[in-house]
Amino acid sequence: MFKLLALDALSAMAYSGVGLVLMALGFILVDIVTPGNLRHQIWTDGNRNASILLGSNLLGVGAIVAMAIYTSTGGLLVGLASSFVYGIVGLVIMGVGFVLLDLLTPGKLGQILVNDAPHPAVWVSASMHIAVALIVIAGLS
Structure with a gap:
């Protein structure tokens, strides 16, 4: 029983690692499409527009990875690979x-x-991120 628990915990850590890498890539993607330094925009300047866009990106990527994990079949390596690939597709x-x-x-x-x-176009762009995530998720089921 403890051996199975330890293996499940290691699997959860591996999937979490894939999710964190993909969310870091999502951060980089948003940083690329926005002028200036995204970290400075959000954490120093308190820019709500940039925060909304980054938040929608991270939620979308997290949802894609969660569904990829949920629908994965086969062993751990196949599940990790499919989660990563679907996350990249979403990004x-x-x-x-x-x-x-x-x-x-x-x-x-x-x-x-x-x-x-604040600008309403940010909400449109953020909604697009979530819609893309839902489309990718639907493709997983």
Whole structure:
């Protein structure tokens, strides 16, 4: 019983590691699409726009990884690999969605995100991140 518990705990730690790596990549993705330093924007300047976008990205990635873990079959390595691959797919599609949304709307979303004043376009972009995550999740089931 304790051996099984230890193996399950190690599996949970491995899946958590994959999730943390993917969320770090999500942070980097948002940092790339926003002008300036994202850490400074959020933690020093208290920029709500950037916080909303990053938060939606992290929630989306977390949901994708959670569903990939839930639906994984086979051994631990296969589950870890599929979780990572689906997480990368979600991040790529989120990036493409951001670029398409930027092309289809007036102004530059990146510039809007670093503006101190709250802007409704941030909620649209954040919703797109969550919608992409839901689409990827639906593809997993």
